Amino acid sequence: MRGGSTILAAVLVGLWALVYLVTQVLVDPALSVLPTLAAGTVLSVAAVLGYPSALRGPRGSRLAGPQPDPGVRPIAAAGRSMPLRSGLTPDAARRTAELIRPLLGGDAIAIADRERVLAFVGPGADHHLVGGALQTKVTARAIERGRTVVVRDRSGMGCPEADCPLQTAVIAPLAIGSRVVGALKVYRVQPEPPPRGLVEDMASMLSLHLELAEMDRERRLSAHARLDALRAxxxxxxxxxxxxxxxxxxxxxxxxxxxxxxxxxxxxxxxxxxxxxxxxxxxxxxxxxxxxxxxxxxxxxxxxxxxxxxxxxxxxxxxxxxxxxxxxxxxxxxxxxxxxxxxxxxxxxxxxxxxxxxxxxxxxxxxxxxxxxxxxxxxxxxxxxxxxxxxxxxxxxxxxxxxxxxxxxxxxxxxxxxxxxxxxxxxxxxxxxxxxxxxxx
Incomplete structure (x- = not known):
């Protein structure tokens, strides 16, 4: 962009020099100031409008350069309206799971707190019951250690249901500050697990929304306390x-x-x-x-x-x-x-x-x-x-x-x-x- 601006400036200087040469040197008698300024202004405006300057950007520049990851925009758009912004509740967890399921490349999505399943969407919902206790041991391990767990085969899932169709999973903890409050679980029925980085990024985004919800709750409690103090x-x-x-x-x-x-x-x-x-x-x-x-x-x-x-x-x-x-x-x-x-x-x-x-x-x-x-x-x-x-x-x-x-x-x-x-x-x-x-x- 800086090089384009330099070239445009040089073009404008050359145009004004040409106008001066024609109107003041080659023409006899020389033109007055007003026609000279008018000619120079017209040529300058034409040059600016016709030249793909740094202010407008070169034509076709929107097609040039690397294109953004097609998954970034949907995830960012989902983040702006994440239901978990209202807190880690069963209703918010269900709507969040339905929202992010197409974005994470998984067959089933679950969100849990430290003790129970808050939402489950996809294959396995018949025995991973919402409101029930955590079924897979790896979920408890991810919450306890505060680290992401990747399950690469059916045996590592730890699900007590013999006919469970889920084979692989990525389970990332959800945290408010340093306190783990739950987990995001992305399952697949295929041997290849979901992308770990994508799941961790989404878990970080959900954790941020949970932190904001916690701050809102504390702010409301503080405001209620102040109001009660004013009444008293x-x-x-x-x-x-x-x-x-x-x-x-x-x-x-x-x-x-x-x-x-x-x-x-x-x-x-x-x-x-x-x-x-x-x-x-x-x-x-x-x-x-x-x-x-x-x-x-x-x-x-x-x-x-x-x-x-x-x-x-x-x-x-x-x-x-x-x-x-x-x-x-x-x-x-x-x-x-x-x-x-x-x-x-x-x-x-x-x-x-x-x-x-x-x-x-x-x-x-x-x-x-x-x-x-x-x-x-x-x-x-x-x-x-x-x-x-x-x-x-x-x-x-x-x-x-x-x-x-x-x-x-x-x-x-x-x-x-x-x-x-x-x-x-x-x-x-x-x-x-x-x-x-x-x-x-």
């Missing part, structure tokens, strides 16, 4: 204070007390019963408004709230119980400590270009102390997902919601989105701004 974090002092407010209202305004009890019931019903990790923003928005209405009943005119919500956000899906803790931090650590109170702003937008949902919670309260903010963030305003915030050698209980809660949120976002989210804090003595950006769902 609902401050008992909040409940105690709201109940005191309702008790006092019951004497002065029984109807308002009844309304507050209904809102409190809605608040805890949503927090406890919400299933899954995502909900429509409209649901989370209602939850936040319910919480703030309860706090406003307690603080009265000291707590003011402003909402700036783009209607497009209402149908987007956001992590459950993710916005309310941010608003609660603004109330507890921004407005509650300010004698004259303050205002909390909740703003939400959808950016269709970057496909993100952005949420901002801001207040004009007392702000976060610099030393606490330094422990919460990683230097650029992002929340550092680490252990609990400490103050003077002891856990900072007064800011547990702001410290542990924010870090809990950050770790939960990481388990849900990986690196595809942003949570940052900016705080001064005149207030705090928390920005959250998550992928649009």
């Amino acid at each position: 974090q609902i401050n008992p002092h909040f409940l105690f204070n709201i109940l005191n407010t309702i008790a006092s209202k019951a004497r002065t305004d029984p109807e308002e007390a009844r309304q507050l009890l209904l809102r409190l019931s809605d608040f805890f019903r949503y927090a406890v019963r919400q299933d899954g990790h995502f909900a429509e923003f409209a649901q989370e928005y209602f939850f936040v408004r319910t919480y703030l209405s309860l706090e406003q009943a307690r603080y009265g005119d000291r707590l003011r709230v402003r909402y700036d919500i783009d209607p497009q956000v209402l149908t987007s899906r956001v992590p459950v119980l993710m916005i309310q803790p941010l608003v609660e931090n603004a109330v507890k650590h921004g407005i509650a400590d300010k004698v004259e109170g303050g205002t909390i702003h909740l703003k939400a937008r959808v950016d269709p270009l970057t496909r993100t949902t952005s949420i901002r919670v801001s207040d004009d309260g007392v702000g976060i102390r610099p030393e606490v903010l330094a422990r919460l963030t990683n230097g650029d305003g992002g929340v550092a997902p680490a252990g609990p915030v400490e103050h003077d050698g002891e856990p900072d209980q007064t800011r547990a919601g702001g410290g542990v809660g924010l870090r809990n949120i950050s770790e939960r976002l990481g388990s849900l989105f990986g690196e595809r989210y942003d949570l940052s804090i900016q705080s001064t003595r005149s207030g705090t701004v928390v920005d959250l950006r998550v992928p649009l769902r």
Whole structure:
């Protein structure tokens, strides 16, 4: 390709030299600049379009050179949609065996865990029963040693069934990291065993999918644990204070007390019963408004709230119980400590270009102390997902919601989105701004 580019450049230089010679030297009088440039440009474009340059590649190059192995593309295509990506289950094993059987040159395909046959497709299925114990001794040996076993004759199979049609086999272990969890077995009814390299490559691909499935499972467990922690974090002092407010209202305004009890019931019903990790923003928005209405009943005119919500956000899906803790931090650590109170702003937008949902919670309260903010963030305003915030050698209980809660949120976002989210804090003595950006769902 580099040689083709050099030749093309030389051709263009020669063409421009020829244009100059004809228009400026041989012609009397010489042509003006415009006709000269036009002639040179036309010839250059014709040369580029007509020449098989490095940008286009030489004509017929798709037919030149070595052709790829015809088996590579089907195996790669199968790998992208491998059912074992959901885990080593009987259904996933059966669909995987049916998918890879034509690719491995075997008559029968089996997938097993350490104790039983999960799937068997092909001759021998009448006695290699799915769900039954492992029939061949070589399978147990491959799993135990973590190495591929090649069986080259009927006697080495170790199958107790005398009429078993399977004569040769390649059995490769399936592993998650260094832990062997099962085996891929490719059988033939002919004396020549299946290609060992092909079977081992497929076993490695299946092992990779099993590792990814294990990571997904651990990530889901972690996300569930974070969600349970957020539910448990609902401050008992909040409940105690709201109940005191309702008790006092019951004497002065029984109807308002009844309304507050209904809102409190809605608040805890949503927090406890919400299933899954995502909900429509409209649901989370209602939850936040319910919480703030309860706090406003307690603080009265000291707590003011402003909402700036783009209607497009209402149908987007956001992590459950993710916005309310941010608003609660603004109330507890921004407005509650300010004698004259303050205002909390909740703003939400959808950016269709970057496909993100952005949420901002801001207040004009007392702000976060610099030393606490330094422990919460990683230097650029992002929340550092680490252990609990400490103050003077002891856990900072007064800011547990702001410290542990924010870090809990950050770790939960990481388990849900990986690196595809942003949570940052900016705080001064005149207030705090928390920005959250998550992928649009």
